Amino acid sequence: MTRTHPEAADFETIRDWVFDLDNTLYPHHVDLFAQVDRNMTAYVSSLLSLPEDEARVLQKSYYRDHGTTLQGLMINHDIDPNDFLEKAHEIDYSVLEPNPVLGAAIKALPGRKFIFTNGSVPHAQKTAEALGILDHFDDIFDIVAAGFTPKPEADAYAKFLRRSGVDTDHAAMFEDLPRNLREPKTLGMRTVLIVPPNLEYGFAEAFERLDDETAHIDYVTEDLAGFVGAVLDVFGERNMNYR
Incomplete structure (x- = not known):
C-alpha cells in the first residue's frame, strides 16, 4: 500500500539518497x-x-x-x-527561487546524496544552484554519463549503480514519473513519488500521472522538503537546524 508518511523501518538503514531533478527538486507548478x-x-x-x-x-x-x-x-x-x-537547456533559471528548507533537510540526511537525471550536468548544476542546494550533493549522474540511455531503461540504472557504488538495499529514490520508479523498486530501493498538489498535473501526459498501478511506489508526497524533514525524525535529527 502506498503511504504518505515515512515509517522508521523503511528509512532507518538508508545511506544513499537519489533524487531526480526536474519536477522533483522543485515544485511542479514552477513549470x-x-x-x-x-x-x-x-x-x-x-x-x-x-x-x-x-x-x-x-x-x-x-x-x-x-x-x-x-x-x-x-x-x-x-x-x-x-x-x-x-x-x-537554453532556458531562464530565474523562475526558480532558493529553497533553504529543502537544502537544510537534504544536507542533514545521513550518507551520500545524488542527482540522477535524464537531463545534462550543466542543466542540473544551474537548477540546483538556483535552488541553493547544489553543494549538498556528492555527484550528478546525467544522460551523458548513462551513454544517452534514459530512465526508465534498466541499463541507465545499472550504469548509475556502477559509477556510484550505491547499495540498493540501503538506498531511496525520489522521482516525479511513476514509470521511472519501477526499476529502482525491482532493485530493492525505497521509492518515493513526488506529485503536484491535489494531483493537478495540468497538461501532463497520461503516463506521467499517478494511476492505479502503485505496487512499485512505496510513498507519495506533494511536499519533498516536508517529507525529507519527516524522514529525519527517523534518525532523531529533529534537533538539527534544518528548519
Whole structure:
C-alpha cells in the first residue's frame, strides 16, 4: 500500500539518497521544464521542417516510446545529442527561487546524496544552484554519463549503480514519473513519488500521472522538503537546524 508518511523501518538503514531533478527538486507548478519542452518541440520542428503542432506530436511520441525525446531523435534521425542538449537547456533559471528548507533537510540526511537525471550536468548544476542546494550533493549522474540511455531503461540504472557504488538495499529514490520508479523498486530501493498538489498535473501526459498501478511506489508526497524533514525524525535529527 502506498503511504504518505515515512515509517522508521523503511528509512532507518538508508545511506544513499537519489533524487531526480526536474519536477522533483522543485515544485511542479514552477513549470521550469515547460521551457525545455518548448525548446525540444522547436528543435524537432527545425530539424524536420514540421509545423509546430506536428513537431510536438512527434516529440511527445518519442518521449513516450523511448523515455526521452533525445533517445527517439537519436534512434530515428541520428542527431548530435550534445547539440540537442545544449539547445534544449537554453532556458531562464530565474523562475526558480532558493529553497533553504529543502537544502537544510537534504544536507542533514545521513550518507551520500545524488542527482540522477535524464537531463545534462550543466542543466542540473544551474537548477540546483538556483535552488541553493547544489553543494549538498556528492555527484550528478546525467544522460551523458548513462551513454544517452534514459530512465526508465534498466541499463541507465545499472550504469548509475556502477559509477556510484550505491547499495540498493540501503538506498531511496525520489522521482516525479511513476514509470521511472519501477526499476529502482525491482532493485530493492525505497521509492518515493513526488506529485503536484491535489494531483493537478495540468497538461501532463497520461503516463506521467499517478494511476492505479502503485505496487512499485512505496510513498507519495506533494511536499519533498516536508517529507525529507519527516524522514529525519527517523534518525532523531529533529534537533538539527534544518528548519
